[in-house]
Amino acid sequence: MGQKFAAYDAQGAVTGFYDSVDSPVPDAVTAVEITAELWQELINGQGQGKRIALDANGMPALFDPLPPTRAQQADMMRARRDGALAATDWLVSRHQDEKLIGDGTTLTADEFTALLRYRQALRDLADATGWPNLELPDAPDFVT
Template sequence: MHFYSLTTRGFYSSDIHGDAIPEDAVQITAERYTELLDSLSSGQTIMLDDDGHLVTVEAVLTDAQRRASMRLLRDSRLDETDWMIVRHRDEVDIGRATTLSVDQFTTLLAYRQALRDLPEQDGFPSGMAPPPPNFLVPVLDRLR
């Protein structure tokens, strides 16, 4: 399950964060999670409407706020793939066949590095986060 907290302006997953989800966090579907992330990356902000539903609105954000929003998106995308890195390294360490091929693992590392380098790119924070590699899309869709 996914959640969004207005207090922290952060996304949470019950699988990752367990009981450490803020009390004000609102449960959202995997589809809504993806929609909200995409909205944040396009410069919108998340707030509650009069009925208590999360909505996105065009925001006039300061440069610092846009930077923070893009970093939030970047950090969320890194969190989504942490487990794949750990699993691959564990499989290598115990001598087991790896789930990811060498090329997939290298591509995953390059994707994660591109996310980390995002704040250093020209035009940051106006640019878009790099898209995940094609082999990750179905995996991430199942997780979201």
């Protein structure tokens, strides 16, 4: 094992590690020489959710993750909303099937209406003030 190097991009984010013996730094890559101990510390920290970037002295260091961007927050909220809708799809389907069969329904008419209103409230979230920093509406009590 040879000398360790940390490659970084124009923003100072560490993009990879190199070893002078096993994987020399390519000519087009900007890298800084680091100790084997620092390399191990950085690898361990990244495994615990930290990000690696250059510090004020130009050396790789561990930092807390950056907060999600607004677009990432919106993506996460859409995924939560879509999951809540998918979790109730079967109730809508069952109710409609039971109505078509004509043997009665598991949900009452009021429960089905509450379910539909809940699902519409989920769909309306993206247009609500404060999107994506909102909470999902509460599901009706009978939705488990």
